Amino acid sequence: MTSAITAAGLRKSFGGKAVLDGIDLEVGAGTTFSLLGPNGAGKTTIVQIMSTVVHADGGEVRVAGHDVARDPAAVRAAIGVTGQFSAVDSLLTGEENLLLMADLHHLGRAEGRRRAAGLLDQFDLADAATKTAATYSGGMKRRLDLAMTLIGDPRIIFLDEPTTGLDPRSRRMMWQTIRELVAGGVTIFLTTQQLDEADELAGRIAVLDHGKVVAVGSPEELKRSIPGAHVRLHFADATGLDAAERALGGASRHDDTLTLEVPSDGGAVAVRALLNRLGDAAADVAEVSVHTPDLDDVFFALTGRPTAETTPEMENAR
Amino acid sequence: MTTLTFAVRDSATMTRRSLRHVLRYPVTLVVAVAVPVLLLLLFIGVFGALKAGLGAGPHVSYIDFVLPGIIVMTVAYGSSVTTQSVNRDSTEGIIGRFRTMAISPASVLNGHVATALVRTLVSVAAVIGVAIGLGFRPTADAGRWLAAAGVTALLVLALSWLGVAVGLAAKTVEGTTGFILIVQLLPFISSAFIPPDQMSGSVRWFAENEPFTPVIDTLRGLLTGTPDGGTVLAAVAWCVGLALAGYLWARVLFRRDLNR
Numbered sequence: 001m002t003s004a005i006t007a008a009g010l011r012k013s014f015g016g017k018a019v020l021d022g023i024d025l026e027v028g029a030g031t032t033f034s035l036l037g038p039n040g041a042g043k044t045t046i047v048q049i050m051s052t053v054v055h056a057d058g059g060e061v062r063v064a065g066h067d068v069a070r071d072p073a074a075v076r077a078a079i080g081v082t083g084q085f086s087a088v089d090s091l092l093t094g095e096e097n098l099l100l101m102a103d104l105h106h107l108g109r110a111e112g113r114r115r116a117a118g119l120l121d122q123f124d125l126a127d128a129a130t131k132t133a134a135t136y137s138g139g140m141k142r143r144l145d146l147a148m149t150l151i152g153d154p155r156i157i158f159l160d161e162p163t164t165g166l167d168p169r170s171r172r173m174m175w176q177t178i179r180e181l182v183a184g185g186v187t188i189f190l191t192t193q194q195l196d197e198a199d200e201l202a203g204r205i206a207v208l209d210h211g212k213v214v215a216v217g218s219p220e221e222l223k224r225s226i227p228g229a230h231v232r233l234h235f236a237d238a239t240g241l242d243a244a245e246r247a248l249g250g251a252s253r254h255d256d257t258l259t260l261e262v263p264s265d266g267g268a269v270a271v272r273a274l275l276n277r278l279g280d281a282a283a284d285v286a287e288v289s290v291h292t293p294d295l296d297d298v299f300f301a302l303t304g305r306p307t308a309e310t311t312p313e314m315e316n317a318r
Numbered sequence: 319m320t321t322l323t324f325a326v327r328d329s330a331t332m333t334r335r336s337l338r339h340v341l342r343y344p345v346t347l348v349v350a351v352a353v354p355v356l357l358l359l360l361f362i363g364v365f366g367a368l369k370a371g372l373g374a375g376p377h378v379s380y381i382d383f384v385l386p387g388i389i390v391m392t393v394a395y396g397s398s399v400t401t402q403s404v405n406r407d408s409t410e411g412i413i414g415r416f417r418t419m420a421i422s423p424a425s426v427l428n429g430h431v432a433t434a435l436v437r438t439l440v441s442v443a444a445v446i447g448v449a450i451g452l453g454f455r456p457t458a459d460a461g462r463w464l465a466a467a468g469v470t471a472l473l474v475l476a477l478s479w480l481g482v483a484v485g486l487a488a489k490t491v492e493g494t495t496g497f498i499l500i501v502q503l504l505p506f507i508s509s510a511f512i513p514p515d516q517m518s519g520s521v522r523w524f525a526e527n528e529p530f531t532p533v534i535d536t537l538r539g540l541l542t543g544t545p546d547g548g549t550v551l552a553a554v555a556w557c558v559g560l561a562l563a564g565y566l567w568a569r570v571l572f573r574r575d576l577n578r
Contacts, residue, residue: 077420087411103331
């Protein structure tokens, strides 16, 4: 796997306070990587360093094979950025914003118009193309922002909390766009504080807390890495429930719902063994479901805090 | 294409962008002309009656005396518009976007300054047009008009680059008001409305030595009298110096970390 982005020993302090404290990351080309963490964890700072607008205090970052400190121009030519610190020109129309980006990418006039029209259609902005962006809703602005990023056809895209503040429909649309981009071979570096978003989109997730990566892996690996997983068995009647309880032992029984909860890592081997034991005991199971911890549980287990709790805003004053 | 052609092309793109802002909200341009014209009317009304003994000579009408100061105030107003639009770009985050793109660095700032030049010179031309309608009688030939336009353009560059730097430095639009106030007040304590030798003490010293005075005296000399070589030199030196200081300051601010 070739790497689109690597970071080694990345450090950054603002006003004597360490915001990033030795970050190591590797993002494979053509994958979606999500940086998950609460406000103030340092997510935006990492994106700002990787997109060349903030200088690191220490460590090495390579994006698209180029060192961000030594060759920022080459990095900029390969990336697109949409998110908290990216923006649209609210005094221009949607179409003018896109044409401005086309001009800055040195696309020809005809090619620029063609791409702008295509993106306006794709992002459901064609009707509002001649209205100034100041009149756009938050969702429309975010879509325009992403369209402006895409007009240069970047191979690596940074999305800094791309769906924060969006309504569910816009959020779904953003997710769909991200999947299509990855299908087209684009590398996505996504930051989010929404666990379901990381779960939905990312192949790999790094959990960031107080400037440190506290865990990294696929969503499934992260969920399996912490206790709390169990298999829930639902029975048609009390007879089956009794038989199963005798056979398994150590399970917690819920008479009102006729269910047993059995601690398990939820893996296929463990579940098959469990079902075999129930078959031997002739306990008829009506329904089996595997409950792995969700990322909320993961986050809590790793940091000792729920994700909803926010630390003082030090990510950046805006 | 070479780096230089890209730099020119990106700056031209950014200038088109800023000019589009001006054309989209022409009220900015109207205000940029209306405010100096109102001041002109006010000063003709208030001081016109006292013109005798103003040092300009009885054969010079007060509007001829005061117009160069009004031109400088038009430029000062123009720089406040530039400051605020740079600040809006900076705080809205579009400058952050530009900085992640493979474009000529600072082309966005060049675009703002180029637009300021066009916008302000158009306002100044309109103000002069109105003044001629009100009785302004310049005696300049084509060469002196050209020289006056050159000095005005230099002043626009000086105040625009300073304004760009202030716009980048300020975290909010409120943070730019100090600069705007200073630039708009300085002409009042200069040779704009009465000759400094009729002022007293420290005010007189200040008026004689502040940058707007040589610029105003130069414009006055070019348009309605005889320019003094030393004064012209001082005006050009002030403008070039301030423009350079503003440019370098803006460059430092633009290169530092985003959001710092």
